Amino acid sequence: MNKNGTIIIIEDDEDDQFILEEVFNELGYSNQRLYFPDGLSALEHLHTTTDLPFLILSDINLPKLDGLELRRKLHTDAALSLKCIPYIYFTTAINQKAVIDAYSTSAQGFFIKPSKMEDIKNTIRLIVDYWKQCAAPNNFAAVP
Incomplete structure (x- = not known):
């Protein structure tokens, strides 16, 4: 997990994409965001990129x-x-x-999209701040 890496957002609703981008900007997170309208394009990106993304936020219905x-x-x-x-x-x-x-696929979280902007902001803050604090196996230097 690269805490400064890209946040992959898989969302087919352009209005929700716009709202999420506004929220990330208001919260001041410096992570680049990449939006994908479907799971297939996100999968293709993940197979071809050399970047190590920070996290993936995904809708279910895509x-x-x-x-x-x-x-x-x-x-x-x-x-x-x-x-x-x-x-x-x-x-x-x-x-x-x-x-x-969702949990049978070993997901790390399941959050309901709130309808109010302030609630969306609070949920995104909670998700990002939690993962910024988490340790992951690839956060450590290789042990000789």
């Missing part, structure tokens, strides 16, 4: 490759799994099955 299937693919891909990129669902899809399915 075209081409939904958030659950994307997480399964990332979790079972040895090279991507070793990057230790936290995968957090940030979605309006709230029901018990969605939450169970």
Whole structure:
């Protein structure tokens, strides 16, 4: 996990993308944000980039490759799994099955998109600040 790395946001709703970008700017996080409208384009990016992203915020209901299937693919891909990129669902899809399915993919969080701007800001702050404080296996120098 690269705490200064890019935040990958997989969201097909352009209004939600705009709101999230406003929130990140207001909160002053310096991490670059990359937005993808579907799981397939995000997966292709993660396979081709040499960058080590900080975290992934993903909707569940996405075209081409939904958030659950994307997480399964990332979790079972040895090279991507070793990057230790936290995968957090940030979605309006709230029901018990969605939450169970999300955690069955070894996601690191499941957050409901609030409807009020201040609540969205508080949720994003909580997510980012938590992961900025977390240690990950690849945060340490190699042991001889």
